[in-house]
Amino acid sequence: MEYKTSDEKRKMRVLMAKPGIDTHWRGAFVIAQALRDAGMEVIYTGTYKSPEMVLNMAIEEDVDVIAMSFMGGSHVPLSREIVKLVKEKEAEDICLIAGGIIRDSDKEVLQEMGISGLYGPGTPLDLIVGHIAQRIRRERWNQPVCCKECAMFSPTQENEREVECNGTVVSHDTEVTDCLDFRFS
Amino acid sequence: MGKGEDLTAKGQYRLVKTETQSGIKVKPSYGPDDIEGLDYEKDLGDPGQWPFTRATHDGLYRNMLWLHENLYMTGSERFKETWIHRVGLSNPNPPGYDGNFFYNPCDAAREAGVDPDHPMARLEIGCAGNVHYCLRNLEDDLETVPNEKLKTLYLCSLDAPSHGDTPRYAQHIALFEKRGIPLEEMRGFQVNDGIHIHIIRWCDSNPLDLSFRLSVDSMEFSARNTPRYYPICPNMYDMRETGIDVIQEVAFNLSERIAFIDEAMKRGIKFEQLTHRIDISFTGEIDFFETICKIRAARRMWARIAKERYGCTDPKYMRPPTGINMAGSAMTAQQPVNNISRIAIISLACALAGVRSIQPKNFLEPLPVPWLPGTMYPSIATQYIIAHETGVPLVADPLGGSYYVEWLTNKIEEEASKLMKEIEDRGGILECIRSGWIQGEAEKKALDLQRELEEGRRIQVGVNAFQIPKDIEVPIPEIELEDLEKCPGGEKFESLEEYQLKILKEIKEFKEGRDSARTREGMLRLREASGNGENLIRPMIEAYKADATTGEVMGMIREGMGYSYDPFNAIERPEFLNQ
Numbered sequence: 001m002e003y004k005t006s007d008e009k010r011k012m013r014v015l016m017a018k019p020g021i022d023t024h025w026r027g028a029f030v031i032a033q034a035l036r037d038a039g040m041e042v043i044y045t046g047t048y049k050s051p052e053m054v055l056n057m058a059i060e061e062d063v064d065v066i067a068m069s070f071m072g073g074s075h076v077p078l079s080r081e082i083v084k085l086v087k088e089k090e091a092e093d094i095c096l097i098a099g100g101i102i103r104d105s106d107k108e109v110l111q112e113m114g115i116s117g118l119y120g121p122g123t124p125l126d127l128i129v130g131h132i133a134q135r136i137r138r139e140r141w142n143q144p145v146c147c148k149e150c151a152m153f154s155p156t157q158e159n160e161r162e163v164e165c166n167g168t169v170v171s172h173d174t175e176v177t178d179c180l181d182f183r184f185s
Numbered sequence: 186m187g188k189g190e191d192l193t194a195k196g197q198y199r200l201v202k203t204e205t206q207s208g209i210k211v212k213p214s215y216g217p218d219d220i221e222g223l224d225y226e227k228d229l230g231d232p233g234q235w236p237f238t239r240a241t242h243d244g245l246y247r248n249m250l251w252l253h254e255n256l257y258m259t260g261s262e263r264f265k266e267t268w269i270h271r272v273g274l275s276n277p278n279p280p281g282y283d284g285n286f287f288y289n290p291c292d293a294a295r296e297a298g299v300d301p302d303h304p305m306a307r308l309e310i311g312c313a314g315n316v317h318y319c320l321r322n323l324e325d326d327l328e329t330v331p332n333e334k335l336k337t338l339y340l341c342s343l344d345a346p347s348h349g350d351t352p353r354y355a356q357h358i359a360l361f362e363k364r365g366i367p368l369e370e371m372r373g374f375q376v377n378d379g380i381h382i383h384i385i386r387w388c389d390s391n392p393l394d395l396s397f398r399l400s401v402d403s404m405e406f407s408a409r410n411t412p413r414y415y416p417i418c419p420n421m422y423d424m425r426e427t428g429i430d431v432i433q434e435v436a437f438n439l440s441e442r443i444a445f446i447d448e449a450m451k452r453g454i455k456f457e458q459l460t461h462r463i464d465i466s467f468t469g470e471i472d473f474f475e476t477i478c479k480i481r482a483a484r485r486m487w488a489r490i491a492k493e494r495y496g497c498t499d500p501k502y503m504r505p506p507t508g509i510n511m512a513g514s515a516m517t518a519q520q521p522v523n524n525i526s527r528i529a530i531i532s533l534a535c536a537l538a539g540v541r542s543i544q545p546k547n548f549l550e551p552l553p554v555p556w557l558p559g560t561m562y563p564s565i566a567t568q569y570i571i572a573h574e575t576g577v578p579l580v581a582d583p584l585g586g587s588y589y590v591e592w593l594t595n596k597i598e599e600e601a602s603k604l605m606k607e608i609e610d611r612g613g614i615l616e617c618i619r620s621g622w623i624q625g626e627a628e629k630k631a632l633d634l635q636r637e638l639e640e641g642r643r644i645q646v647g648v649n650a651f652q653i654p655k656d657i658e659v660p661i662p663e664i665e666l667e668d669l670e671k672c673p674g675g676e677k678f679e680s681l682e683e684y685q686l687k688i689l690k691e692i693k694e695f696k697e698g699r700d701s702a703r704t705r706e707g708m709l710r711l712r713e714a715s716g717n718g719e720n721l722i723r724p725m726i727e728a729y730k731a732d733a734t735t736g737e738v739m740g741m742i743r744e745g746m747g748y749s750y751d752p753f754n755a756i757e758r759p760e761f762l763n764q
Contacts, residue, residue: 020309021297023387026427029628030635048297048390048753050305072293073312073553077682081308103553121518121551122648125639 005039005133005152012040012136013063017054019082022072023047027100027121031067034125035132038152051081059091064136067117070100076109083113095135099128126152146170190641192650202643206472207430209596215588223591228485232539232581234500236488238481238594239582240539241504246578251535252542253568291349292316297390297752298348300736301685302692304755310685317349318692318736320729323356324363332366340373340414348391350377351399352735354407354416355725363730374415374464377403380441381420383618384627385427390752393618395742397448399721404449406722408458417445418464422510425468428631431475434467435483435597436604437623439490440614446495452720456495457502464508469531469543471515476531477584478593480507480538486598506541516550520647524548525563529571536571537584543568692734699732701761707731708741708762715745 006012016032018025025047032042043061045054058066070078075098086092097117098110107118117131130148137143137151145151150165195201204210212219223229230236233243242248292315294306300318301310310316317323327335340357354375361371379396382388389396400417407416419441421434429437446460465483470476484504491503511531516524525548535543545564571577584590608614608623617623637643644650707728714724721742728738740750740758750758 021293021299021305021390022309022312023296023389025386026631029631033632034635034639047386048305050753050755051308072309074293074309074681077308077685080682101551101553106553120553122645124649125635 005129005136006041010141012065012133013061014040014042014065014067014132015054015058015061015063016042016044017049017057017066017068018045018047019049019051019054019068019070019078020072020074021048022070022074024069024071027071028067028069031069031099031125031128034129035067038129038133040129040132051078051085054082055085055089055091058094059089063094064140065095065097065132067132068096068098068100068115070098070102073101075100075102076106079110079113079115083115093140095132095139097132097135099123144170144172190649191652192641192644193652195641196644196650201641205431205475205593206470207432207475209431209475209593209600211589211593215592217588219588219592220595223595228595229585229591235492235503236485237500237504238485238488239585241484241506241541243581245539245581246536246572250572250578251540251568253545253565291353294318295349295352295735296388298352298735298739299390299752300692300734301688303736303751303753305753307685307689310688311681316688317353317356318734319695319732320356320359321695321732323360327360332364335361335364336366336370336372338372340371341375348388348396348399348739349735350375351379351403351722352725352729352738354403354414355722355738356729357414358411358722359726359729362726368410369412371411372413374418376420376466377417378420378441380444380614380618381424381437384437384614384623385424386624387423387427391739391743392748393615395746395748397444397615398746399742400445401448401452402720402722404445404459404463405452405454405720407462408449408454415462415464416459418466418508419445420466420510422466422468422512424627425470425512426514427627428634429627430630431470431472431479431597432600432604433626433630435479435486435601436608437614438465438467438483439486439601440605440608442487443490443494444614450495456491456497457499460491460495460497461502461505463505464541465505466508466510469509469511469535471512471527471531473530473534474590474593475597476534477538478590479597480509480535480540481582481590481594482597482601483507485594486601507538508542508544509535509540510544511546513546513550516546516548517645517647518551520653521549521552523647524550525567528564529567532567532571533575533577536577537582539582695732696734696759703731704728704733704737705761705764708733708737711738712741712745715742717745 014035016028016035018028028044032044035042043057043063045057049057054066054068066082068079068082079096079098082096086094086096096113096115098115099117099119101120102110102118110118116135117128119128119131127148130152134145134148134151137145146165150170192201228236229238231243232240232245292301293309293312294301294303295317297306299306301307301316330338354377357371357373358368361368377400379393379398379400382396383393403416407414419438421438424437425434442460442463445463446456449459450456465480465487467480467483484507487505488503491497497503511528515527515531524546528545528548532543532545545568547560548563549560577583608617611617611620611622614623638645638649641649647653707724707730711721711724711728711733714721725738728741733741737759739752743752744750744758750756
């Protein structure tokens with residue numbers, strides 16, 4: 001089954017970022033393609049991008065999400081810098097998501113900064129796609145979602161107050177199952 | 186992409202994939218017809234005989250077992266600077282570790298060829314390697330090591346292809362000269378591969394002509410001055426990790442060798458002076474027979490190239506050692522204990538193929554935990570189990586003559602030769618990089634590999650099939666950062682940021698405290714040499730002796746070649762150069 005996270009009226013826009021000077025690009029590159037396959041518009045920053053450059057690109061491209069790939073161990077200082085810049089540039093409405101090789105104790109630190117996802121190696125791509133779609137719908141489009149399925153498969157309708165997922169009506173009050181379920185870990 | 190389907194039911198009783206890892210189609214069985222025309226003398230030869238398909242040396246592991254090189258590092262994270270190399274020098278644990286290697290892996294800044302105080306690097310100081318920006322760092326590290334010991338040390342850089350490699354070679358030489366040890370005594374190994382970083386677009390902060398030139402400069406200097414040092418090594422490990430297949434691995438490796446050697450020979454270096462000191466370096470992948478056969482095929486292909494292309498007649502120089510770095514991507518974050526089995530299988534394949542060295546992975550490789558000596562035990566023990574319990578090393582090339590092994594060896598040679606021909610027709614590997622063709626080929630493979638997994642065409646145990654039920658616990662050693670304190674020379678910091686501030690302060694003091702007139706002289710001489718097309722190793726050595734930093738050394742080389750001082754155009758050249 002093909003994902004359909006976007007339609008002509010509304011596209012999910014993601015900046016796939018490699019902040020810093022670590023150059024392990026394969027993960028970011030593969031996930032960027034998975035997001036494209038799911039119908040999102042993805043801008044890949046390429047390697048060697050400072051936090052400042054990443055933020056500027058995100059604002060210029062008017063993205064919903066900055067998805068960051070951290071493979072070099074520098075995720076905490078880099079994220080701190082990015083969060084600082086987000087505040088300075090008043091871009092707090094952009095969702096921050098990250099993944100890579102991240103210690104559990106650091107995951108907590110990143111989560112406190114509002115960075116979610118934090119997936120590691122071997123994560124099925126649909127989990128990542130679902131998580132990103134979910135955050136965009138809920139936080140950027142103000143749409144009700146209950147799980148990754150409805151985040152990825154329900155049609156996009158602007159400011160829709162209720163959607164249907166697996167036969168049940170989902171509203172803003174419905175409890176949300178986050179795509180943070182590490183099924184395979 | 187697919188839905189990340191669980192393949193447990195599908196894979197319980199049947200194979201899901203019926204071709205090799207790289208997609209080579211194979212039949213259910215092989216017989217004499219499949220290797221018709223195989224000529225023993227011409228295609229195999231006894232172990233130690235041309236074309237070295239079977240082994241580089243007669244007797245092989247009866248003479249000497251394979252080396253296993255173990256790198257201890259914290260999971261790309263923190264606190265490694267002070268202890269990582271000292272483990273190699275002073276710590277007798279774990280057993281079998283003879284303390285003869287000095288590892289000095291780069292952190293991200295040094296990989297990119299900039300200093301820790303560069304605005305792009307500040308937040309990544311100390312990540313994925315240790316901090317080294319000047320000769321004094323190296324001198325401090327080895328201060329306690331007497332000259333007699335230093336002579337026997339193997340100076341290694343196993344893990345990273347980068348712009349830190351050639352500077353490090355210059356630093357090693359500078360250290361030996363300052364200590365008064367003859368360069369002939371210097372032993373070591375480094376990747377220093379200025380080509381492949383551009384194929385995989387990794388650490389490609391400096392342009393191809395610059396990185397290629399530095400590699401060839403190292404070769405030339407080494408051929409003339411450091412006859413026991415392995416100055417470069419076309420490195421396929423990193424490339425394969427980006428997703429390329431076995432055919433590309435073999436073809437890119439040999440094409441790179443040709444490009445490097447051709448260029449060195451243009452400078453008057455003889456084939457026999459150097460090429461036996463350039464390892465054939467592959468990745469140890471989980472596909473058992475592909476791994477065995479690619480190593481056999483590459484030995485044969487190189488022996489043929491050495492004879493036919495370079496007219497080499499002395500067998501000694503036609504059989505470079507094979508070094509294996511085990512595939513990190515073969516290890517899974519899910520059920521990491523299973524990685525011990527994978528390490529054993531890959532090690533066994535390498536031993537059967539007759540490699541000279543294996544760098545086994547740590548079974549916790551994909552997890553962000555420190556690589557402590559303790560976590561290397563299973564990998565090291567595996568080497569000894571294969572060596573002393575299995576009987577495998579008793580006989581060289583025990584699989585030689587197997588219909589399937591010989592067929593697959595032939596097949597890999599045939600396909601890789603075709604690809605090498607294509608590379609040559611497109612103007613050689615350097616031209617293929619300039620045109621972007623080869624990068625495109627490599628990138629395509631990265632996607633294919635993931636699609637295969639997502640679409641359920643390949644099983645990776647624990648990842649997309651055979652997960653352990655949630656209620657069953659598989660013990661995984663818990664490693665806390667506190668354990669690092671047990672490491673010799675360990676130093677504890679509250680946070681990575683705290684450590685980074687310490688380094689920034691250090692480098693500031695270093696730059697302010699040095700004799701800037703002397704540094705300027707050394708740097709300007711280097712820039713001049715770079716502009717004149719001279720071999721850059723000697724002027725690099727002198728610049729380091731004059732307290733230049735790696736960022737400054739690279740900046741001068743860049744300027745000499747007509748590039749901007751800073752690869753990221755974020756900083757200007759240091760003020761004191763303009764005075």
